[in-house]
Amino acid sequence: MTTERGDSPKPRRRREAALIALMAVQLLCSAFFISDVITDTMEAGSISAHLDLEMLANLGLIAGIVVEGLVLRAMLAREARSAQALSVARGALATLMQQRFEAWGLTPSEADVAGFTIKGCTIAEVAALRGSSEATVKTHLNAVYRKAAVSGRGQLVSLFIEDLLAGPIEGGAVGG
Incomplete structure (x- = not known):
């Protein structure tokens, strides 16, 4: 089985796994930076403009991860629908050919x-x-x-x- 671009399922799954792994690394980095901001805040005893900026950057990173996940999920769903439509079209052509050949x-x-x-x-x-x-x-x-x-x-x-x-x-x- 191949996709319309000619990719077999195995490399496609590897790309999906690589994207998910990249998102996991981003999530770990975000968790590290948030814990760093919390630790810095506790040590300083107050929140500074620098720590506010770090927290804002971390929240942006988390928002990016969420958007990435949603986009990936939508792309995978669209690819599955396209593959199904292509399969139906292939089957329809085979059925159509058989019917026409018999009719002729x-x-x-x-x-x-x-x-x-x-x-x-x-x-x-x-x-x-x-x-x-x-x-x-x-x-x-x-x-x-x-x-x-x-x-x-x-x-x-x-x-x-x-x-x-x-x-x-x-x-x-x-x-x-």
């Missing part, structure tokens, strides 16, 4: 070639993946284009993009 009456070989073509493979790549000749792939592609009533790869792909962009997919059913 594609043979298993034609459906295989059409799937590779929609994914962006060249004729030579499809031939290599299927262990067949380029002429066979071209024959299958011509049959796919004829059955789909399109003139080429661009129109074939646009059929699927238009269906995916037409609106939400409800209950796994895709328009045809």
Whole structure:
């Protein structure tokens, strides 16, 4: 599984852990500085402008940590929603392709070639993946284009993009 940027979950988790560790270090530093201000205040017997400034800086550090945590949580939630939406879109495309291929009456070989073509493979790549000749792939592609009533790869792909962009997919059913 990868994210839209191509990151695998393991490095992403490491970054999250590193950010959380950084926030923990900031929190420890803040606790140290606050205890230092309290100790200095007790030793001096009164609060000075310098100690007020130190306390204000510490409160700013704590506020920064809180904001960092909230932003991190929001970013992680947004990333999870994006990953879920991408997964739904991938599943929707696969479902849509299967439904269209069945409606067009594609043979298993034609459906295989059409799937590779929609994914962006060249004729030579499809031939290599299927262990067949380029002429066979071209024959299958011509049959796919004829059955789909399109003139080429661009129109074939646009059929699927238009269906995916037409609106939400409800209950796994895709328009045809």
